[in-house]
Amino acid sequence: MDDGRHGPTGRRKFLTLAGGVLLVGAGGVAGVSAVRSDEPPEPDPQRVRTELEPLERRFGAALGPLSDAHWIGYDVDAAQQDSRLGPPAPDSRVRLVGLARLRPGGAAAVLATPGRTFAPAPLAGLPARLEPYVPAGAVWRGSAEFDRTVTTGDPSGGSTGGFRFDEAHDLVCFDLLYLSM
Numbered sequence: 242m243d244d245g246r247h248g249p250t251g252r253r254k255f256l257t258l259a260g261g262v263l264l265v266g267a268g269g270v271a272g273v274s275a276v277r278s279d280e281p282p283e284p285d286p287q288r289v290r291t292e293l294e295p296l297e298r299r300f301g302a303a304l305g306p307l308s309d310a311h312w313i314g315y316d317v318d319a320a321q322q323d324s325r326l327g328p329p330a331p332d333s334r335v336r337l338v339g340l341a342r343l344r345p346g347g348a349a350a351v352l353a354t355p356g357r358t359f360a361p362a363p364l365a366g367l368p369a370r371l372e373p374y375v376p377a378g379a380v381w382r383g384s385a386e387f388d389r390t391v392t393t394g395d396p397s398g399g400s401t402g403g404f405r406f407d408e409a410h411d412l413v414c415f416d417l418l419y420l421s422m
Contacts, residue, residue: 286315286316286319287313287315287368287370288313288370289311289312289313289339289370289371290310290311290312290313290314290339291310291311291312292310293307293308293310293341295314295337296310296312296337296339296341296415299337299400299417300391300404300415303387303390303391304341304343304347304351304404304413305343305344305347305350306343306344307341307342307343307413308341308342308344309341309342310339310340310341310342311339311340311341311371311374312337312338312339312340312341312371312415313336313337313338313339313368313370313371314335314336314337314338315335315336316333316334316335317333317334317335317336317418318333318334319333333420334418334419334420335418335419336416336417336418336419337400337402337415337416337417337418337419338367338368338371338415338416338417339371339374339414339415340371340374340375340412340413340414340415341412341413341415342410342411342412343406343411343412343413344411345411346411347411347413348406348407348408348410348411348412348413349408349411351387351406351413352382352406352408354387356386357384357386357387357390358384358386359382359383359384359387359406360382360383360384361380361381361382362381362382362383362403362405363381364381364405364414366416367414367416375414376407376410376412378409379407379409379410379412380407380408380409381405381406381407381414382405382406382407382408383403383404383405383406385403387404388402388403388404391404392417400417400418400419400420401417401418402415402416402417402418403415403416403417
């Protein structure tokens with residue numbers, strides 16, 4: 242006697258039921274994926290930003306008012322780490338790199354500061370996304386004394402890196418590395 246639990250009829254019922262469950266499950270996964278793909282993507286951590294407040298908070302006291310800023314701020318370690326290799330580092334290093342316009346005569350005032358020797362200092366390692374904001378013919382000058390003074394007196398906890406100034410365009414180019422805990 243075939244009671245539906247054994248034999249060809251029982252197998253057929255089982256396979257039909259199992260196939261239906263798999264089909265419903267696959268449909269649910271596809272639906273969740275479709276919903277997630279409509280969510281806005283995470284912002285690009287290396288997007289060019291234009292806000293002035295974060296820059297003025299970090300080094301506005303040394304440079305004065307800024308304008309026309311184009312900069313990138315990103316976690317260097319996160320950008321280099323493959324998340325599949327393990328947990329993130331306990332401390333992160335944030336790179337803050339970009340350009341900003343100083344008030345008229347601001348670059349000349351910084352370059353004339355007594356006790357600081359400014360020498361020609363070409364830009365190096367500027368991210369490609371910032372290159373369109375560097376004016377043609379810019380002549381950059383930097384000072385190790387100025388860099389030390391500004392980075393060790395930084396109210397956000399200190400940084401390493403430096404500043405370059407172009408007097409003709411009243412521009413500052415900054416490339417700093419902050420350790421955040």
